[in-house]
Amino acid sequence: MQPAVPRVRLFLDHTLASGAAVPLDRDRTHYLKDVMRLGPGDTVAAFNGRDGEWLGRIEAMEKRRLGLRIERLLVPQPDTVDLWLLFAPLKRGPGDMTIAKAVELGASALQPVVTARTNTSRVKRERMRSLAMEAAEQCGRCDVPETREPVPLADLLRDWPAGRRLMFCDESGYGLPIVEFLTGVRDGGRTGPWAVLIGPEGGFTEEERALLRGRPFVHPVDLGPRLLRAETAAIAALVCWQAVVGDWRGGETAPSRATAGRA
């Protein structure tokens, strides 16, 4: 009998291949045993960002730890979009939401940006990483977006990589309506590497706007007539990008569809 798709997905930074033995650390052992009530003989899904999603069977290991014996490939590693989210750090609640939703929406890297009105001083990178892992496990992604150290806006623009375009969510109302802009991008075939930039709650300063508008790779867009919170703007920009030029367009077989339906 074909086993059901496992309820639990784990991101494991370990080579995954048929027959591989993967030891689990204390946190993962606790999660499987005490939270999910799973034990030796039960199956989970595992991914590492490179080798696709695999079926693993739980085994007992020494020192009361659990491990996985990798059995077979469930989903080949899907192609992913190359879309960075650049965001001014927010307070804990909206900040955590931005990270989790960006992962669900397929961002490939999370880059905190320090702006004049950024109102939180520190980004806990460990925390970002763990939120991103958790969100990836839950939404069926086979990778975890890169989480980066905060960088001042001016430095980021100075060292901007050639060929990557930046969609700048400009709350001053001068940008093109976002879907109009993105439809042009799609029809022009310019779907290479992209980034989306969202400002802090207080908005960008006029100087920052001028700095952004002066760069040839920056494309200001408009997100409608209401004042969106920063986290809503981030979600909205990623949604529109995916829906118009990204992996929501259809056509191809949706890569991780096989894992949908588990909630």
Add this chain to the structure above:
Amino acid sequence: MQPAVPRVRLFLDHTLASGAAVPLDRDRTHYLKDVMRLGPGDTVAAFNGRDGEWLGRIEAMEKRRLGLRIERLLVPQPDTVDLWLLFAPLKRGPGDMTIAKAVELGASALQPVVTARTNTSRVKRERMRSLAMEAAEQCGRCDVPETREPVPLADLLRDWPAGRRLMFCDESGYGLPIVEFLTGVRDGGRTGPWAVLIGPEGGFTEEERALLRGRPFVHPVDLGPRLLRAETAAIAALVCWQAVVGDWRGGETAPSRATAGRA
């Protein structure tokens, strides 16, 4: 000297016109005085969902209450889209987020729907109303969406109003890609009354899907290859609707732009 746009916006269920005196209740008095540190002579913005946004000056009233003397119109009542959000009630965190974001994104009514896998039994309508008011005050809307009593899915479909179309976010993957569908709606000029339906965390049952697909006013759409949480799906569907057929399209002057920039 032109006064700056007030920082504080209040939704007040009271006629607003030049010279009107509007008494404030204890909660509003406390909010202005103790939270926002405002007092007699300071100005706030006020709206009631009908008369536009007005400048009001705070006055002292009897029993230590504050009131407003309405001075002049700041923003005429903008046209709004006719877009209901139908959602299965969620746990408190994601449920609150869905309500607040739906208001920011311009939904005109919030309708909880009871489905087979709905995992919370009650919706506190008072709470929904107060979350919706707060979000409307913050995002620059001049109205508060209607908040409704929960209705079973089958009843809702049976009593469906003629002429209103329903975009059904179908996680089973059979719908059209959402932007492809909405572009057809826009180009076909079918931008009349609409509704968006999002299922519970556990998804719709096969029976519910069949019930939905059997209705001529139901249009299934697809939200990409990753498994979205219910609140993310709700936000994504509203974003795409507004961006493709709603008030993010541009062309018209954005009605509440005057209030943007206050964060």
